[in-house]
Amino acid sequence: MDARADAGPCWTTSAFGRSADTSPMELEALGEHLQQCQAGSRRLGTLQLAGQAVHGFVAPRFVSTLAVVVVLGGAVFLIL
Numbered sequence: 095m096d097a098r099a100d101a102g103p104c105w106t107t108s109a110f111g112r113s114a115d116t117s118p119m120e121l122e123a124l125g126e127h128l129q130q131c132q133a134g135s136r137r138l139g140t141l142q143l144a145g146q147a148v149h150g151f152v153a154p155r156f157v158s159t160l161a162v163v164v165v166l167g168g169a170v171f172l173i174l
Contacts (some may be wrong), residue, residue, distance in 0.1 A: 152159045
């Protein structure tokens with residue numbers, strides 16, 4: 095019987111025997127990445143708030159809004 099088969103899995107890490115702490119360059123890259131993610135999230139959050147505001151205005155006035163869109167569409171169609 096093979097002794098290595100009974101030893102269980104053999105794990106290796108990317109630290110290769112050194113300390114597994116993060117380097118200052120890795121922390122700086124992570125910080126830059128997080129800033130980019132947060133900036134994108136803010137832009138999407140602003141867009142979402144604007145969409146909610148439009149929806150909040152249009153939803154209770156759906157029939158009136160639909161009538162305005164149809165009238166404007168008809169006017170543009172007649173002008174062109």
